[in-house]
Amino acid sequence: MGMTIAEKILSKKVGRKVEAGDLIVCDVDLVMAHDGTAPLAIEQLKSLGVDDVFDPSKIVLVIDHTAPSPSSNISNIHKMMREFARRTSCHFRDIGYGICHQILIEEFVKPWTVVAGADSHTCTHGGLGAFAAGFGSTDITVMMAYGKTWLRVPESIKVEVSGELEWPVTAKDVILHVIGELGSDGATYMAMEFTGECIRKMSVDARFTLTNMAVEAGAKTGLCPVDEKTLEFLKRRDGVTYERLEPDKDAEYADELLVDAGKLEPLVAVPDRVDNVKSVSEVEGLEVDQVFIGTCTNGRYEDLLMAAKILKGRKVHEGVRLIIQPASRRVYLEALNSGLIEIFLKAGAVINPPGCGPCVGRHLGILGDGERCLSTQNRNFKGRMGNPNSEIYLASPVVAAATAIKGEITDPRNLGE
């Protein structure tokens, strides 16, 4: 019988054919933790009585969730991370580099590998054909010490996306639609495998928006084939041509979901659930206090470019705070050099330093009581942005930019001149 992408990667890793349901112990190629999860992992390493890490070249620590530090307590925790990184010589990306997942994409992740991150959105890296999953701090401790973990080879759900994305519909609308269909636990423990004509045509940046949110349906990872587009992306990055990766035609799936991208509309996930998905027309006109464009879901160059198309020559509605946060320093620089930052500033936006920003509710744009925010992030849980008495709506950068201009949730097609 044929293999899914997940089965292919894990079979190669352990050197024998494995299939969904098998329990395996496998080597980990990349281990990542950030300031929300690394400190606990470092403490646990001490409890384990281990001084050193298995291979510092395979460990990446990033300060992105609270960057720069908003309190002295947090500064002390950052200090502890810096000291650990220095002592063990592992990779360390301090404040200003950007969001851990973006850094991994820009520098580290390779196809056919196993990536473990102490962050639930580690599934993002399946966009490059890596088996990438989120873990808690103690799992990461064990991996930092031993370089391996145990896994259950997951069943896969095939998400076949046909047709073409037509402006203003984006990859974000595809994944919101998928999560709305599957529900918050529809893919629990499984791999979500994206295939089809629309995926083939989609940029690698846009694919990350899909894989990033796989966990919002409970998935262990999201995966895309390694095709022409992926190879080009990696060739530019590493100067190396990697091996292609696609599922066998007779691979077995737990479920299949067909999506016609050409029939989608801009979508919005309404409070407090990511699977509570509505067409933008159903919520159009709802006033907002803040709009946030950024995050590991939608903070890449292409996302900023889409927002800039809307914001160019326009002004943010009075009384709305538009916060834009590039996912990384590289993205920031690219946006600066191509004039996007000037467009944003002239429109009246605030530019945050690269990092997670208000998405994690600790700094740089916390909501007030009764306030409503439309954000390009991946979660709208109660209190996510720092205040349980506020509301979060999720949408694409295009809907977000149009909403910032009108001051109310807006279908970009109704923006006018």
Add this chain to the structure above:
Amino acid sequence: MRIKGRAWKFGDDINTDLIIAGKYKYDTLDMKELAKHAFEAIRPGFSDAVKPGDIIVAGKNFGSGSSREQAPLVIKALGIGAVVAKSFARIFYRNAINIGLPVITCEKAYDAVTEGDELEIDVEKGIIKNLTSGQTLGFRPLPEFMIRILKEGGIVNYLKKYGGFEIAAER
């Protein structure tokens, strides 16, 4: 492993932000301190009302969302003996086993338990006794190596005792 305590009921999709809000987790590694804020957005005062040994009984997809291990850690810090749910989110489930918090998947428990009922759980045998109603429910026991990790109080203690990682997964 036997756990005995009063039931506290929670609904479906109790995500990690509801268990412990992200805004608190960056500031401290002291779980007792952090635990004061456990479930505060949906059940204010929970951390004061709960007693060691008490049991959470929840609906589907408990612990969805973030990978934060602080979620099972604050539950453990409050002295909660076990979480019983219709289903768990994957990362929360792993984290709970790793830190030594028993997590029991039992579809029927939610409807068979009223808040405040006295429950007794036999983790190895896969039995939940509702001492208040007299009803007995079965669940599929956890794999043996997970029970062994739980008995040691988590994977760190386990590895210290058994020395190797292969043992943890394959024995």
